[in-house]
Amino acid sequence: MTKRPVPFQGTVVPSRSGGTNMKLEPKEALTPEETEAGLGILVKQGLATQVKLTLTEGVFVVAFAILLGAPNTVVGILAATPSLAQLLQIPSVYLLRRFRSRRMLNFLTTLGSRITILMMALIPFVSTSETGLVLLVVLVAVQASFVAIGSPSWNSLLRDLVPEERLGSFFSRRMALMAAVAVVVSLLGGLFVSEWEHWNLGDPAYSFSALFFIAFSAGLISVYYITTLPEPKMAPIEKQATFSELISKPYQDDNFRNLMLFSGVWSFSTALAAPFFTVYLLTRLLMDLSFVTVLSAITQIMSILFFRFWGRLSDRFANKSVLLVTVPLFMVGTLLWTFSSVAESISIILPFLILIHIIMGVSAAGVNLTSGNIGLKLAPRGQAASYLAARGIIIAIAGAIAPLVGGLLADFFTGRHLFLTFNWEAPEGTIVFNTVDFSGLDFVFLISVVIGVYSLHRLALVKEVGEVKEKDVIDAILSETRRNVRTLSTIDGLRQTFQAPLTTVRKALQKKKEPQRTTFE
Numbered sequence: 001m002t003k004r005p006v007p008f009q010g011t012v013v014p015s016r017s018g019g020t021n022m023k024l025e026p027k028e029a030l031t032p033e034e035t036e037a038g039l040g041i042l043v044k045q046g047l048a049t050q051v052k053l054t055l056t057e058g059v060f061v062v063a064f065a066i067l068l069g070a071p072n073t074v075v076g077i078l079a080a081t082p083s084l085a086q087l088l089q090i091p092s093v094y095l096l097r098r099f100r101s102r103r104m105l106n107f108l109t110t111l112g113s114r115i116t117i118l119m120m121a122l123i124p125f126v127s128t129s130e131t132g133l134v135l136l137v138v139l140v141a142v143q144a145s146f147v148a149i150g151s152p153s154w155n156s157l158l159r160d161l162v163p164e165e166r167l168g169s170f171f172s173r174r175m176a177l178m179a180a181v182a183v184v185v186s187l188l189g190g191l192f193v194s195e196w197e198h199w200n201l202g203d204p205a206y207s208f209s210a211l212f213f214i215a216f217s218a219g220l221i222s223v224y225y226i227t228t229l230p231e232p233k234m235a236p237i238e239k240q241a242t243f244s245e246l247i248s249k250p251y252q253d254d255n256f257r258n259l260m261l262f263s264g265v266w267s268f269s270t271a272l273a274a275p276f277f278t279v280y281l282l283t284r285l286l287m288d289l290s291f292v293t294v295l296s297a298i299t300q301i302m303s304i305l306f307f308r309f310w311g312r313l314s315d316r317f318a319n320k321s322v323l324l325v326t327v328p329l330f331m332v333g334t335l336l337w338t339f340s341s342v343a344e345s346i347s348i349i350l351p352f353l354i355l356i357h358i359i360m361g362v363s364a365a366g367v368n369l370t371s372g373n374i375g376l377k378l379a380p381r382g383q384a385a386s387y388l389a390a391r392g393i394i395i396a397i398a399g400a401i402a403p404l405v406g407g408l409l410a411d412f413f414t415g416r417h418l419f420l421t422f423n424w425e426a427p428e429g430t431i432v433f434n435t436v437d438f439s440g441l442d443f444v445f446l447i448s449v450v451i452g453v454y455s456l457h458r459l460a461l462v463k464e465v466g467e468v469k470e471k472d473v474i475d476a477i478l479s480e481t482r483r484n485v486r487t488l489s490t491i492d493g494l495r496q497t498f499q500a501p502l503t504t505v506r507k508a509l510q511k512k513k514e515p516q517r518t519t520f521e
Contacts, residue, residue: 026101026231030161038161038230043174045225050178051218054185055211056117057082059296061140062278063193063289064208068133072279076407078140079275083267083403085144086396089389092149096385102153103231109150110226114219116143121212124205132205151392152385159376159384160232167373168319172311175369176304183300190293249383250390255463256378262458263371264394266327269455271402273334273448276410280441285340285349295357302361303368310366313473319370319377320464321473326366327459331452333360338442345437374464406444413443 030038054060065078099105120139123132162170189211196207250256281287281295314322336356343352379387420436438446 026103026233028233030230030232034230035161035163039170041225041229042158042161043177045222045229046174046178047181048218048222048225050181051185052114052117052215052222054182055189055215055218056120056143059186059278059289059292060189060193060208060211061136062275063282063292064205065133065136066279066282067205067208068128068136069130070133071407072276072410073404073407074133074137075275075279076403076405076410077137079271079403079406080400081137081141082144082147083271083396083399085141085148086151086392086399088145088148089152089392089396093152093386093389095149096153096156099153101231102157102234103226103229105153106150106157107223107226109146109153110219110223113143113146113150114216114223116146117212117216117219121209121216124203124209128203128205148392148396152389155376155388155392156234156385157229157231159379159381159388160234161230162376164377165315167376168311168313168315168369169308171373172307172314172369175365176307179300179304179307179365183297183304186293186296186300190290194288194290250387253387256387256391258458258461258463259374259378260391260394262455262462263375263391264398265451265455265458266371267395268398268402269448269452270330271399272406272451273337273445275403276406276441276444277337279410280337280340281353284441285344295353298354298357299361299364302358303365306362306365307369310369313366313476314370314373317473317476318464319374320459320462322366322370323374323459324456325473325477326363326370327452327456329363330360330367331449333357333363334445334452335449337445338438339436341437341439341442374462378462378464406448409444409447410441414440416440416443418443 027034061078062075065075070078096102096105116139120136120143123135123139126132126135192211193204193207196202197204201207250260278292281292282289310322310326333356336352336359340349340352343349375388375391376384379391416439418436418438421432424431
């Protein structure tokens, strides 16, 4: 007996022939049940995507590039390329207006980026010298281009799918789970590369090839989840705007323009220094890659512990209020990198590096969560794609220029030193205390902090409903800390603290079995 077609629920509709047809057209409106199911799919999609991100960005790509012989300038180019590709969001916004199916567009672009990762996995089989390095830069650029073209459609879909009053709680939970995945994947990846070299299993470049293939496989899983994601129809367009009007409108909004200026300055500040943290550890401090991934895992673990914390505060006090606290804290972490040489000279380098990564993990959780959410919140519904794309363009330009400037500055300051010392003279002799020893990348980190201070001025001009003074946020943080300390003072409190990550994962698995009961606090 032939089944009748059932109403489209955002996944697969049985056909009269007994087969299935994949339908990616949006629905007129989503029911509360479909919205909850969509939020659950977003979490699963995020976890699969995080595996791909961890293995194809940051530590592993930089380490692979260094293995292929990349100097600081090429590392800067690799870091700048994804940001530069974000300029493709400009035509993508217009494409989305014509296409009107955000999920279909994102499906195609995401699939293209995953295929590019597969090609990255083949680089060691082609060349492990300059040719391989050129291929890496080109493929990173192609992958970033696909991501950029899909970004407006993805951001617009998130804007309409996630309820505004739950932005902080939902994305903090999603990002915490993604960070947990990043910890496990980065540790296993670093151990895999180190063991490959330890057991002399072949050219070390082949170990990165294996990691990229795993990233490709995880990326395909995320593509599947995109096809099952429910999509509400885009808001109707009252007047068909021209391309120039579509792109220029966000720049005419005074408040959103202030947000874009803050985002651009802050992006320049972080992109100037962040790509070179791994370079600093591998080349100047001569750390093993496995230890570098442990430090990265510490950052992720701290982010996991604080995503929910910052999410609650952002829902309570607004995103800007949290940014006014977390941005300065992040800059403190960046500034501490410049004192690594002092820490090394007095043999406290390991605990010092751990302290830096703890500070940056705590602050990055708040910055990453609220800087994204404030953009989603201030972008008008129905115009989110163009507004967020305009902000993305500013971030892209800053993020593209900064690593290039950072690489040039790093090479310029190589061999140059700035010493600040204290001398203690006594009849018994003279004692010299080295308080500052800046060289090479230290100057890059210091310049990054100075620019970050200016970004706070730009942030102060942004207006957000519900914002409070940073003093109120700090008081809330201290109050929450005192409460947590009292909790930790008991054996039960300690047990609950260490069981928290396991409980989060267990609940996620339970929700997978009971989709109708899925909730996001």
